[in-house]
Every structure is written in structure tokens, then in C-alpha cells.
Amino acid sequence: MKSYLLASLTILLVCCYVGTVFAADSDAGDMEMLVFPENYKAMAVNDGGTISGVVKFEGDVPEKKALEITKDEKVCGADEKFDESLVVGEGNALKNTIVYLIDISAGKDFDKDAKVEIDQKGCKFTPHIQIVPIGARLTMLNSDKIMHNVHIFSKINKPVNKAQPKARRKMPLKAVKKAEGPVEVKCDVHGWMSAWISYVPHPYFAVTNEKGEFTLENVPAGEYKLGYWHEACGTNSKAPVAVTVEAAGTVTQDFTLKLK
Amino acid sequence: MRIRTVALLIILFGMLVVLSLTYAQNAPEASEKGKQVYENSCAHCHGVEGRGDGSAAENLLPKPRDFTRGLYKIRSTETGQLPTDQDLFDIITEGMPGSSMPPWETALSANDRWEVTAYIKTFYDGFKEAETPPKQISLSGKVANSEQSVETGKALYSELGCVECHGNIGRGDGTSAPDLTDEWGDQSWPANLTQGWNFRGGSDTEDIFKRFVGGLAGSAMPAFEGDSFPGFGLTAEESSRMIELDNKDEMTEAEEEESAQLYEKYDAAVDIALNLAEGTELSAEEKQIYDDAMKVVYEKSWHLANYVKSLMPEKRPEPAIGNNVLRSQYVQGELPEMDDAAWGTLEASYFPLVGQVVIEPRQFNPTVDAVNVKSYYSDTEVAFLFIWDDRTHTTDETDEETGKILEDALAVQFPVKVPQGPTAPKPYFLWGGRLPVYLWHWKASAPEQVTELTAKGISNAEVQEAQGELKAQGTYTEGQYKLWVKRALKTDDKKDLQLDPGVFVPIAFSAWDGANGDVDTKRVMTSWYTFVLEPVPSSKRFVYPPLIALLSVGFLFGLRAFVQRRNSEEV
Numbered sequence: 001m002k003s004y005l006l007a008s009l010t011i012l013l014v015c016c017y018v019g020t021v022f023a024a025d026s027d028a029g030d031m032e033m034l035v036f037p038e039n040y041k042a043m044a045v046n047d048g049g050t051i052s053g054v055v056k057f058e059g060d061v062p063e064k065k066a067l068e069i070t071k072d073e074k075v076c077g078a079d080e081k082f083d084e085s086l087v088v089g090e091g092n093a094l095k096n097t098i099v100y101l102i103d104i105s106a107g108k109d110f111d112k113d114a115k116v117e118i119d120q121k122g123c124k125f126t127p128h129i130q131i132v133p134i135g136a137r138l139t140m141l142n143s144d145k146i147m148h149n150v151h152i153f154s155k156i157n158k159p160v161n162k163a164q165p166k167a168r169r170k171m172p173l174k175a176v177k178k179a180e181g182p183v184e185v186k187c188d189v190h191g192w193m194s195a196w197i198s199y200v201p202h203p204y205f206a207v208t209n210e211k212g213e214f215t216l217e218n219v220p221a222g223e224y225k226l227g228y229w230h231e232a233c234g235t236n237s238k239a240p241v242a243v244t245v246e247a248a249g250t251v252t253q254d255f256t257l258k259l260k
Numbered sequence: 261m262r263i264r265t266v267a268l269l270i271i272l273f274g275m276l277v278v279l280s281l282t283y284a285q286n287a288p289e290a291s292e293k294g295k296q297v298y299e300n301s302c303a304h305c306h307g308v309e310g311r312g313d314g315s316a317a318e319n320l321l322p323k324p325r326d327f328t329r330g331l332y333k334i335r336s337t338e339t340g341q342l343p344t345d346q347d348l349f350d351i352i353t354e355g356m357p358g359s360s361m362p363p364w365e366t367a368l369s370a371n372d373r374w375e376v377t378a379y380i381k382t383f384y385d386g387f388k389e390a391e392t393p394p395k396q397i398s399l400s401g402k403v404a405n406s407e408q409s410v411e412t413g414k415a416l417y418s419e420l421g422c423v424e425c426h427g428n429i430g431r432g433d434g435t436s437a438p439d440l441t442d443e444w445g446d447q448s449w450p451a452n453l454t455q456g457w458n459f460r461g462g463s464d465t466e467d468i469f470k471r472f473v474g475g476l477a478g479s480a481m482p483a484f485e486g487d488s489f490p491g492f493g494l495t496a497e498e499s500s501r502m503i504e505l506d507n508k509d510e511m512t513e514a515e516e517e518e519s520a521q522l523y524e525k526y527d528a529a530v531d532i533a534l535n536l537a538e539g540t541e542l543s544a545e546e547k548q549i550y551d552d553a554m555k556v557v558y559e560k561s562w563h564l565a566n567y568v569k570s571l572m573p574e575k576r577p578e579p580a581i582g583n584n585v586l587r588s589q590y591v592q593g594e595l596p597e598m599d600d601a602a603w604g605t606l607e608a609s610y611f612p613l614v615g616q617v618v619i620e621p622r623q624f625n626p627t628v629d630a631v632n633v634k635s636y637y638s639d640t641e642v643a644f645l646f647i648w649d650d651r652t653h654t655t656d657e658t659d660e661e662t663g664k665i666l667e668d669a670l671a672v673q674f675p676v677k678v679p680q681g682p683t684a685p686k687p688y689f690l691w692g693g694r695l696p697v698y699l700w701h702w703k704a705s706a707p708e709q710v711t712e713l714t715a716k717g718i719s720n721a722e723v724q725e726a727q728g729e730l731k732a733q734g735t736y737t738e739g740q741y742k743l744w745v746k747r748a749l750k751t752d753d754k755k756d757l758q759l760d761p762g763v764f765v766p767i768a769f770s771a772w773d774g775a776n777g778d779v780d781t782k783r784v785m786t787s788w789y790t791f792v793l794e795p796v797p798s799s800k801r802f803v804y805p806p807l808i809a810l811l812s813v814g815f816l817f818g819l820r821a822f823v824q825r826r827n828s829e830e831v
Contacts, residue, residue, distance in 0.1 A: 070439070071436065072435075147421030149421075149424075149482050150482075151482070153443065158340055159443055161443075161480070161481075161482045161483060162482050162483060162488060163421060163482040163483075163484060163488050164488075165419060165421050165488070165489075166419075166421065167419070167490030167502070167503045167506055168488070168490050169506075170527075171487075172530065173534075174534055174537045188425070188439070188440055188441075188480050188482070189421070189424045189425075190436070190439075191436070191440075
């Protein structure tokens, strides 16, 4: 009898111990995050240079995945919707890649007039990738006149889970203080809706367009590490590309990404 | 040999104690007592480091709370605030109904619960960094429950979109219900608002108000903080007008201007609320606007809480034992069909269901609360109405892991032979064993069909060769199944149960919620209960008692006459 007791106690302890060992390793997911400088100072930039390029996709382009519209068909199902985690255009151009400077500590200020918005239209977030300056309010628009629910899965900042009832056309969200990202934005009401935002401390972030193009303007002359992040292709944050920007010069840096 | 094994185990045990102590030295500093209580009573589920990843966590849903992110569902504090110590203490004391978190009121002393409260707070730095105590939700403006308040709340329930997840009448069956996940990506079912006894944190109107206003941090339930209300900053009349104008296909110029003005006021109030949330000092004027706006929001929230409270019975129904045994009522002639109003006059018997955890695969996280049953019988037949809530109507989902078809179903279990007398053995409650059971098996994909089974064990059921003439009709509306079944009291099949009035018959249930992964032994069920065809009081009651009374009276008169005669003779 006693041995049973001891055996079960031992097993229990083994379980707990093994549990803690595994728990200690669970931070590995952070590899996919963007890297931000610890401090950033906004200043006037004279004779800034430009970094531009094209991001292309390499490999077999998977067939477009149509999204299953399970409710509010009238509003959401008016046109066919596709999964936007991998959007490859003509000439293998890769849309929705974030290209950014990893190690810049001083440079231009944010464009204070720029609108930081994501629209919910036809039960789809537009744009799919949005850059949100820290201290700025992200405004969620609701063009659908149906209920949406903005759920931002932040881990460093407080997660946002805020209902946007049908009568709520425009919903600005509280500005956050800490850089973080990318984090996914979902709508709990329409499970297929997905977008990604990054809360960033400096303005040297670009998102590639349909042609895979990006431009970072007004970069102070100097040497930088250039990083990218793509939802389906991952990031080079741990091994970024070095670029040298000359005063008023232009540097071209293209990327070719594969599925991660 | 045995002694050696024991010795080995003791050594192993000792080593593990040493190892775990070494490990424990890395844990944050807190009271040694709290840590000890935590590691003995909480860590198996919540993990030694409070990440909600203890060894038992894998099988649980809702998952044990991850304490490292400071997100707590059950709080008395405003949106985005940490819980108070009392909040944490209360949850430990009372547990979380409908989840695997038990109440610790008797297992841990109050002192230990306070110690462990302090220790849990060490897992999240926010508690230490907080400069001011969390702001508590004010309950001072409580709106009394009235018909009108409930009506207003009902309108808000629809306007704010509660129906999307909680369903039209609150059974947790909204169209978005199956897709919801919590902050950790785990499935998060919306509450069935008609079952207050499953509410974590209580189901008093005040509790509902606090959950709604403060939000259930970490769950899929969004926070309805002030500016979530359309027309924040407007009076109730103004916001109704704003929405009314919004819904017009075309507005006149005057209406457009009116709408624009309302929006301007609304946007300004939202701006003030955000400024406050971001830590900006408000001017006295702004503070006034904010306070007025919040007063309207809180008032609306009380209406909503009153409405939600109106959706549930005052308390959980009593299970069908003792005086509540399922009694089939006698009717003459034809038994009522499914939609007959006669069913409405019967009180249902309540059979709470629990997860089947004896045999693999098990169900640790049941989603079906109970099955409610009513019954009528006639001289030749018996009819049952089974009613149970299920958030989703699932008929042909495929389980990703096993490839099995998942669908909603119900099984009603009887012994093949009714045990003679209360002490006679019943078949094993898990679908029989040495003594077989007789089953009715109904599936949502074939709602007009009940299959008769004979089983000698949970995985040893056979479809009966001779299927009797059972009539069945099943419907699913607003998150609720209704199944009507009719059968003859007596059949020719020896494998069938034969029914006689006045005989107490064991009855048990199994239910499957396909959307919750229920299939085969993974299900919810009851153990044996009892039902009886309530015997009809004999019609002879109108004959014998008056007859006996008459005879007694006659006898007394006779006796009187006899005594009187004797007395007169004596004189």
C-alpha cells in the first residue's frame, strides 16, 4: 500500500519537474518578432538618403486559399475573399512584407498628419499590415454597419478586445507606450478576419505594395541593418542585411523570400 | 524484491525533493508559506512558474489561468485594471463553476488562501509596479429590476451585438460562438446566459454588471468600457436618435446636420475618454463631460444586467431524485405529439450531466449541462420529451485528429430487466456489463429516427436486430434540442424493456456535443436515476369509501339501538 503511495507521489513530482523544465523553454516564439532600438530620438534630417528595393517570392506559389464565410453572408460574402497571409503578384512580387531599419537611434519624426487606420469593410481588414507609431491612436473604421470585434493579441502591451457595435463607425483605440510587433488583429465575430499591426518607436518602416516595392526615405547618412518580416516567410531579424546610406544618395536592396 | 523497490522509490523521491528545492530557489521571493501552499495545491494545473502549464493543464478547458500576464476574468475593478487582493482571494475560496477550478474554502485555511494570494501576485510584475490601488467599479447607481429596465436591457442586448455570441435568447449559441478563442488561442465558449449556476464569479445582478462593465480579461468576451457604447457622451435619447439617423437610407439636409452635430459631441467625448485612459489630466469641464457620459453608460449596463438576470431561473433546478423523480403522467387515449400544449403543463425533471472520465477517451470539459425530461403514458404507449441545450447544431463535422464523424446525439439507457426491489443489482452505469442495458440512440443527422441498442459495456453495444416501432422527432432551435420519442409499453422483443405502471425503472443518459469533440466514450452522462409510470388512482375510490362509511354509520345506529334496548330491559 505504502509503495503505491510513494510511487504515485514520485510520479506526481516527476510530472511537475518535467513540466517546469519544458515551461522554461517556451520563449522560443519570440524569434519571429521585429527588433526595435532601445532609444530613438527624433531630429531634423538634412540630406537624408533613400533605401528602396523589391521583395520577391521564391518557390512554388501555393494556390489562393478562399476564405469560408460562415455568417453575415450578405455583407461579408458579396465578393470572394482569400487568405492574405501570402499575396504574390506579377513577377513573383511579394506584397505585405515589412522592411525596416533595425538599429537606428536618431532620425526623422513621424508624419503626424498620417492617418493610422484599419477599415473593416466586407468583413475584411484593410490594410492587412499596418504600422502604428507608439503614442498614436489606431482608428478602427467600420464600413460594414454590422457588429465587429477588434481583438489585438498584444503580449507586451495590454491586449485589446473591444466590441465595435454596428452603430460604431469609427473607433479610435488608446495609444500604447511600448514598441511591439507584429501582433495579430482578429475579429471574434468573424473568425476569418485577420490583420497584423506593429507598434513602432521610429518611422523607418515600410510595407511592400502589390509590386513588392518598398521605400524608406530621409534616412540620415550612415550604416544600418536592414530587416524584413513577412507573415508566411518569417524574418531575418537575427541576421539582417547591412546597408550604407550616403547623404542624399539612394541604395537599392532587394530581397527574395521563401516560405518559412 | 518488494523492499528494494520501496527503497529505490524512497531514494528517487528524495532526489526529486532535492531537485525541486534547487529549482525552487530561482522562484521570485514571496512568503515561504504561500509558495509552499501554491506548490502543493496549485502548481499541478497552474505550473510552478504560474504560466498555466502544469502537468494537468493539457486536458483542461478552460485552461488554468496563466498568472504571468496579469489578465484576470473575475474582478471587481474597471477595464484594464488588475484585480484586488479580495478578488483573487474570493476566486480561490469559491472556485470557478463550470471549469476545473474547485473551491478551496474547506481544503485550505483562510490564512493559507491569503498567503497564496500574495504568492500568485509575484508572477506578474504589474502588481509590484502599480502605484495606485486598482480602481473599483462603482455599484452606487444600481437600477432596480423592473419590467421596463428588462425591456431596455433587451434592446441593448441586440444593439451592442451580444446576440452574435450569446444567441438570440442567451443560450450561448450565437453564430460566432464556435470560432471564439481566448488570449492564449484556446477555445472559449460564450456563457449560456440561461444557466446562471455555471457563471464564474456569481450570477447576482451585481456580478453580471461587474463582468459586463469590467470585461472578462483574457477571454473572448470584449470589454464594454464607456466608449464602446454607440453614442458615448450623448444622452440616451440623443444616442437613439443618432442610431435612428444612421439607419436611414437617405437623410434630409437638416437631418444630416443634426447627425453631424451628434457625432461631433460623441467624438469629443470619446477623445476625452481616451485622453483619460492614456493618462492625460482632464480639465474640470472635460471631467464633467466624462462623468455624465459614464453615468449614461452605467445606467445602460444595469439595464443589460437586469435583462441577463431575467434569462435564468432563480436557482439551479434540483436533480431528479427524491421527490423530483421522473413521473410519467397517465392520459387517456392518444399521447400528446411533440408540439402539443400538454407538454407545457408538465414540470421537467432535471438530470445534470458530467464528463465521462472513467474510460479513454475521456471528456474533461463538458459543454452540455443537463437533460430535462417530461413524460406521459397511456394504456398502451409511453412518450418522452427530452430537452437539452447545446451551443451548436453539429451533424457531420470530421474530427481532425481521429478522422471520426462528430455529431450531436443523445442516448437514453434502461436495464433490459427491471431489478426486482430497491436492493437488487442494476447493470453497470457505463452502458452495462454482466447485466445488459437497453438503449435508445438518437443522432442529430437523422432527427426522426431512434435506434434500439443492447449493450454490455460502453464499447460493447449492438444494434438490435429487431427494431421496434419507435416514433421520434427531433428539433434544434435557439441553442436547444428537443427530442420526442414514443414507444409501446409492451413489445414482443425479449431484448426490450417492458413497462408496467407503478414500477420504478432505472434510467440514465449520455449526450454528445459534436462541436466539443464528443464521440464514442468521450461524452457527457449521468449515472442511474429513476422513473416511474405514475399509477392512476383507482376509480374504485368512488365506490368503496362511501360504502364503508355507510356500513359504519349503519353499524353505529344498530349498536345504539341495541344498547338502548338492553338499557330499557334492565330498567
